[in-house]
Amino acid sequence: MNTDVFFETGGLDELDTQIKLFELGVESFSPYASTGKVDMIIRSDKNQNVRYADIKVCSGRKENQKIEWKLEVSFFMNNEGFLILSFRIPTEDESLEKHHFIITSDKFLEIMKKAKVVSEENYWVLSVPYSELQLINSLKRTSIKSRMVKSLRPFIDKWEIISDWAHNPEI
Secondary structure (H helix, E strand, C coil): CCCHHHHCCHHHHHHHHHHHHHHCCCEEECCCCCCCCCCEEEEECHHHCCEEEEEEEEECEEECCEEEEEEEHHHCCCCCEEEEEEEEEECCCCCEEEEEEEEEHHHHHHHHHHHCCCCECCEEEEEEEHHHHHCCCCCCHHHCCCHHHHHHHHHECCCHHHHHHHHCCCC
């Protein structure tokens, strides 16, 4: 089964994300679609308080038995932000299931600093073993050896991180 085709659908990931946010009741719009820095902006207006956050959707690409995400450093400015790192892993019936790491930009920066990942030409290239991602839903926590996958694991498919931000002005 040639799975490389499934890793070339970056634009669809942005659209899927907007649909998912709509389903969660999070107001979003995309004035920056495909500019590289910001893919969409979300808005929260609880209790007369209006605030905005940037979202960057980044599709994982399969490269030599690793999944790589390439992120522009310029996304990490003073604005509140969320990263959505999408990837696909095979299920038992050999179909590919889409997953996401949903993480705040400040938490992501903390993970990158701890892992000592350096930027290259204004990009961070985050690379994790594909075999480790295939184990991410397993109940055995000891089977994952990659520190980066262990750091990202708590954020897999955690859409409530964005929903909570949008619906709770205290966050």
